[in-house]
Amino acid sequence: MPNRLADATSPYLLQHAHNPVDWHPWDDEALALARREDRPIFLSIGYSACHWCHVMERESFEDPDVAAELNAHFVPIKVDREERPDLDDLFMGAVQAISGRGGWPMSVWLTPDLRPFYGGTYYPPRARQGMPGFLDLLRRIRSAWAGQREALESDAGQLAALLAREVPSAPALPGPEVVREALAWHAQAYDHRWGGFGAAPKFPQPANLELLLRRGGEDGRRMALATLDAMDRGGIRDHLGGGFARYSVDARWAVPHFEKMLYDNAQLASVHLEAHRLTGEPRYADVAVEILDYLLRDMRDPAGAFHASEDADSEGHEGRFYVFTPADAEAALGPEDGARACAAYGITPEGNFEAGATVLHLAGPALAEDLRLRLRAWRDRRVRPGRDDKIVASWNGLALSAFAQAARTLGREAHLRAAQDLARFLRRELWRDGLLLRTWRGGRAHTPAFLEDYGAVACGLLDLYQADFDPAWARWARELGEGILAAFQDPAGGFFASPARHDLPIRQKPLHDGAMPSGNALAARALRNLHRLFGHGPFLEGAEGAVRAAAPWLERSPAGAAAMAEVLASLRAPDPEVAIAGDPADPRTRALLAEARRQAAPGALVTLVEADPGLPLHAGRRSPEPCAFVCRGQACLAPVKKPDDLVLPS
Known part of the structure; x- marks a missing residue:
């Protein structure tokens, strides 16, 4: 008999729909039940690709004694963290306190008025192994709720006050020394032997790599680059x-936790x-194309957007889909070519993973492409590992x-078409009456976006606008920017993670990067570029x-x-803006555009005047013959008509 999760769109919630635990989704009915019966809430938060979430489900949430105690x-409320990042x-802040x-699965106990008082x-x-048993813990919390309620309420009040505490905004933009300090931290934490920063486990940290590439100078x-090289070999x-x-x-970088996430890739x-x-x-470029080909082949929904993740596990074992033994290589390619694969990817009888299996890594001469494709086949x-096939707006x-960046940088038409199809999907399926929605699966979209x-x-739309110069993308990006200001802005500074909601006890401001840039950094990046295009002061x-x-x-x-350090650097030292005037079909216009794109650093803005002559950035920049208008901040150079004369300020 399925529980209340059977109607969910989240694959993670659906995985728990047949547990004996009488799970509720996070909704008005569940929250009202807790208040009406004065029962504590047990909140379990996880996600579909989480290995230990699967383990806890098998061990605890399928256990009839555990289910009886919880019910x-x-x-008991189950939440997909990817649908409700605000919760x-x-x-997570409460559990860490x-x-x-912290980590997932997250287990939190709340008072009926949604204040956390215990968690792990x-x-x-x-x-x-020194860990308390879940069933014993439930019984102890039940006993404390009955006999020590006042103490638990006091703990909940103190923790809620801690979570609600805010540090005031600075009165002015920080100075450039902050960016220098961030770069200095990386230099100190850098692993000179293996690349990356700090000790194991090691995460890719794309935002940190981007800061180093853009602002870190030669060091x-x-x-x-050494970190990327080590990851690419590993x-x-x-x-x-x-x-x-x-x-x-x-x-x-040798042995991964095998789940693959859209946002990382x-x-x-x-x-x-x-x-x-x-x-x-x-x-x-080859690795970038390989990633994008993977997304197109294995992660693309027929509707045009991209699925959330692939699991770490298959057939109940982590990594089983990915690892090889010498016998596997021989079975796939035969003795001689199998030996070549073993040499290329470091496959040995001892292995580097469980049960003598090997996680593939670059260890020798490159394997011929036809053999690599045969090995993949x-x-x-x-x-295959399970796939979470929901669509998440921010990840897409x-x-x-x-x-869009690949289309602009590498000139591949397939990448441009994929970007355009994705933008059309987002507009068609996740844009409702001027509001963005968070998630979609199987034709059902829901949850106001964060x-x-x-x-x-x-940000994605502005990148696409610079790839195909369709003004519709810039106009929609402007609507989203106005939505940021209207629904999320705190008059005291910065932006809240969510629009005002009745089911959220505290609105938080996301200021710290995780696997993705913080919500405030993404908003600031988008608003900075919208201001460059539209000249709108509030942006x-x-x-x-x-x-x-x-x-x-x-x-x-x-x-x-x-x-955010990268946004700060771009505000203090603005990146160049290049507006190319002229008929897009004219070879001279195309030559200027190609040269501007060749020179453009990632933060540069390159636009085509004829494609969107009404854009404020293009005011007064029509020209009877092709030319390039180059500005940086408030300073502009003389118009340039020949690609050889075009020099973008560094």
């Missing part, structure tokens, strides 16, 4: 199918494209940027307000706000 004494961020660490992550059903670029990269896993469990495609633009090295006969906004959604989609004021709100983070933990 009788709590209101995830809020209660309570236990000193994974719990086994019975005590083991910063060296660290970023097991965190899928050398057969393309794309990158979520993170490496070791310092060498979209950002890593963009970073590799940036590395290619800076160095001219084909290998970075053999692997594809295995049971990042993908939109990646495909700050990160508005910011990421607006610039909003971008600067977000940076001022993030100033305490930038000063206290600059590496954790790398995306």
